Amino acid sequence: MKSIQVGLLGAGTVGSGTFKVLQRNQEEIKRRAGRGIEITMVADLDTARAREVAGEGVKVVADAREVIANPDIDIVIELIGGYGIAKQLVLEAIAAGKHVVTANKALLAVHGTEIFAAAHAKGVMVAFEAAVAGGIPIIKALREGLTANSIQWLAGIINGTTNFILSEMRDKGLDFATVLKEAQRLGYAEADPTFDIEGVDAAHKVTLMSAIAFGIPVQFDKAHVEGITKLAAQDIKYAEQLGYRIKLLGVTKRTAQGIELRVHPSLVPSKRLLANVEGAMNAVVVHGDAVGTTLYYGKGAGSEPTASAVIADLVDITRLHTADAAHRVPHLAFHPDAMSDLKVLPMAEVVTSYYLRLRVADQAGVLAKVTGLLATAGISIDAVLQREADEVGGEGSTQTDLIILTHDAREGTVNDVMAELQALPTVLEPIVRIRKEELK
Ligand SMILES: NC(=O)C1=CN([C@@H]2O[C@H](COP(=O)(O)OP(=O)(O)OC[C@H]3O[C@@H](n4cnc5c(N)ncnc54)[C@H](O)[C@@H]3O)[C@@H](O)[C@H]2O)C=CC1
Numbered sequence: 001m002k003s004i005q006v007g008l009l010g011a012g013t014v015g016s017g018t019f020k021v022l023q024r025n026q027e028e029i030k031r032r033a034g035r036g037i038e039i040t041m042v043a044d045l046d047t048a049r050a051r052e053v054a055g056e057g058v059k060v061v062a063d064a065r066e067v068i069a070n071p072d073i074d075i076v077i078e079l080i081g082g083y084g085i086a087k088q089l090v091l092e093a094i095a096a097g098k099h100v101v102t103a104n105k106a107l108l109a110v111h112g113t114e115i116f117a118a119a120h121a122k123g124v125m126v127a128f129e130a131a132v133a134g135g136i137p138i139i140k141a142l143r144e145g146l147t148a149n150s151i152q153w154l155a156g157i158i159n160g161t162t163n164f165i166l167s168e169m170r171d172k173g174l175d176f177a178t179v180l181k182e183a184q185r186l187g188y189a190e191a192d193p194t195f196d197i198e199g200v201d202a203a204h205k206v207t208l209m210s211a212i213a214f215g216i217p218v219q220f221d222k223a224h225v226e227g228i229t230k231l232a233a234q235d236i237k238y239a240e241q242l243g244y245r246i247k248l249l250g251v252t253k254r255t256a257q258g259i260e261l262r263v264h265p266s267l268v269p270s271k272r273l274l275a276n277v278e279g280a281m282n283a284v285v286v287h288g289d290a291v292g293t294t295l296y297y298g299k300g301a302g303s304e305p306t307a308s309a310v311i312a313d314l315v316d317i318t319r320l321h322t323a324d325a326a327h328r329v330p331h332l333a334f335h336p337d338a339m340s341d342l343k344v345l346p347m348a349e350v351v352t353s354y355y356l357r358l359r360v361a362d363q364a365g366v367l368a369k370v371t372g373l374l375a376t377a378g379i380s381i382d383a384v385l386q387r388e389a390d391e392v393g394g395e396g397s398t399q400t401d402l403i404i405l406t407h408d409a410r411e412g413t414v415n416d417v418m419a420e421l422q423a424l425p426t427v428l429e430p431i432v433r434i435r436k437e438e439l440k
Pocket residue numbers: 009010011012013014015043044045046062063064078079080081082085103104105106130131134187188189190191300301302303306
């Protein structure tokens with residue numbers, strides 16, 4: 001049978017990995033897909049580099065629309081990134097009747113509803129395994145492997161750059177900027193690395209997983225997003241003393257009130273596998289009612305790990321190319337006319353536990369006042385750590401760090417009590433709050 005013809009838009013980090021892996025394993029991939037898969041045309045603004053990547057016999061152009069207009073192309077791979085030109089090209093490829101493979105989580109998390117609807121109407125597939133957790137087949141696991149389950153929650157380290165930064169800072173004592181540069185050199189970071197360090201990239205990914213897990217539309221605008229830029233070294237140290245590690249987690253959870261959808265630094269008990277996921281590695285824990293807790297671990301970024309997921313999608317599409325469109329695996333796991341109307345909860349309604357660090361005057365009664373306000377608000381305390389006082393300023397004036405771990409509490413209640421605590425004259429600096437996930 002004739003090979004399936006693929007057009008590649010963007011021959012950068014992931015695009016070049018896709019070429020290499022497809023070439024290296026072409027015979028095995030052909031045996032798995034049932035026919036050959038061949039990239040016959042590439043578009044990249046940097047045509048010289050694209051030519052180097054593509055090698056002999058592949059047509060290289062600067063204008064991506066030439067690829068889309070080519071009637072011989074069955075599948076278009078979009079590896080340009082971003083919401084701008086990539087969105088137009090994906091919609092144009094769909095309109096031209098091409099199946100699409102993309103690693104672009106930003107595009108799908110923000111415009112997924114429109115893109116999947118267009119693909120559904122046209123009877124083509126949009127596959128995006130590489131968009132979440134790089135090489136880990138988490139989309140397939142959620143959409144197909146766990147399809148018997150009512151998913152209860154999932155939580156993951158889904159940004160390699162920030163996990164790499166946190167690991168290197170802790171283990172090697174390197175500063176933030178140095179490690180970020182290294183992550184960029186290694187090809188982990190987004191074109192705009194603020195997407196990584198401010199938690200936006202992780203929020204794109206957890207938004208997609210949430211839609212698949214709970215059958216809701218992709219709703220990035222409802223996600224709570226916090227990155228790692230405000231994390232202080234002493235909180236990482238105190239967390240360790242209390243038996244926790246700080247990780248940037250993407251969390252989504254089914255509750256009686258609705259769906260939690262959030263990204264923020266979290267204390268994770270050191271004994272959990274997730275706490276020991278280091279460097280650019282990713283891991284996602286998924287809890288289903290039938291299967292219980294499952295864990296998926298692997299490289300979440302980088303050229304060939306991400307290419308592995310892109311090619312898995314190419315093989316899937318090749319296999320399904322001739323199947324009846326109505327009976328294919330749906331883009332978001334649920335059939336478009338059977339989506340859930342579960343609402344995504346505002347952050348104030350989320351219930352979790354907390355690490356609070358207060359810089360306080362070392363005076364009698366301060367601890368009692370702080371714990372009293374927490375008790376009045378109905379927030380129960382799990383552990384308290386009080387550091388030895390530091391002498392600051394003259395005349396024996398001393399301050400100390402007071403660290404409190406709480407049991408589960410409603411975020412809105414915690415916000416209110418934090419405001420009261422912050423107003424105390426003995427609380428000397430802005431209170432640090434990091435959420436804590438037991439992942440049980
Ligand atoms: N690098 C990684 O580890 C991962 C990246 N991704 C996603 O994969 C996508 C690609 O990422 P990278 O390969 O890292 O990016 P990259 O920046 O290395 O490559 C993008 C390529 O697109 C080309 N390009 C830009 N505008 C173009 C246009 N209008 N027409 C044709 N070509 C154009 C650029 O010249 C460049 O070669 C992004 O959506 C990214 O978020 C997903 C998972 C992991």
